[in-house]
Amino acid sequence: MTPGSVTSAARAFGSHGDGLPGPVMVVGSTGMLGRAWVALLRGRGIEHVPTTRVEVDLRDPGSIERTVDGRCRWVVNCAAWTDVDGAEKDFAGAVALNATGVEALARQCKRVGATLVHYSTDYVFNGQATQPYPTDHPREPLNAYGKSKAMGEEAIERSGCRYLILRTSWLYAPWGKNFVRTIAGLLRQRDSIKVVDDQRGRPTSCEPLAETSLKLMAKGAEGMYHATDGGECTWCGFAREIGRLLGTKCRVEPCTTAEFPRPAKRPAYSVLDLSKTERLIGPMTPWEVTLADVVKRLEVG
């Protein structure tokens, strides 16, 4: 299969007569992106099967075989090990989900003829670029999480299943554990905070990401794509915009990565090139616009 080709996946949409995809299984439906997917499918009236780790445990191949049984044309995998710092201490744990588990899921998709839609990360790159990373740029992860996700990408490519891999970055939603909710809490409590200003990337809101994914599926996209919100910023710029939208008085001061050492190395530059995606479905919405929508609806707690 040629990465990015528009093939049999497009034909699968037509089979329901309504232009919508056939039944969609959402693996990891309780996660931040998983919740956005389920809300989107419910809102559009698209038949779907949300699964939690009770039905599909990526560490248990038997559960994958039992549950991914061919009733769904699409398997959207939102499940992953996402604890970036934790992966440094437990690389085997991250690999068990992000590589071995994903490989088992891809094999099962091939077996039952389902298309696997999978999410990967900007952390598969080394962060040394000065312009956006194209989809075919060589993988060179800097940390254990990035390595486990790169191994997952490679496993899907090797599996022979029909797939769409979407690399994304800096995810957030009104729910779940994410930068926007953490910073909003700090901005409300403190007079000033320091935020890293030497890492650049693309914030991405989960709800538009699920919609972008569905649009790409409807266009029959297969292979590797990048999907983030438009524009770019540093974490400090991101935090300042959250403060501006919330109307808090807290000062957001820039600091360096060296001032806040973390177990896992982070890429200094991880902007993903969107041109392949935008050629197919049009421009991505600027991150400031999607952020304004989410900040109004942040869940408390």
Ligand SMILES: NC(=O)c1ccc[n+]([C@@H]2O[C@H](COP(=O)([O-])OP(=O)(O)OC[C@H]3O[C@@H](n4cnc5c(N)ncnc54)[C@H](OP(=O)(O)O)[C@@H]3O)[C@@H](O)[C@H]2O)c1
């Ligand atoms: N968050 C980011 O900033 C970011 C950036 C780039 C790419 N991504 C990628 O985007 C995708 C979605 O990320 P997210 O932030 O939405 O993740 P998340 O909120 O951390 O959710 C992870 C999901 O995986 C499930 N899970 C954990 N262990 C499992 C297992 N053994 N078997 C089955 N499911 C299991 C969790 O279930 P429980 O609720 O039961 O724990 C949860 O539903 C992931 O592929 C991630 O690598 C994320």
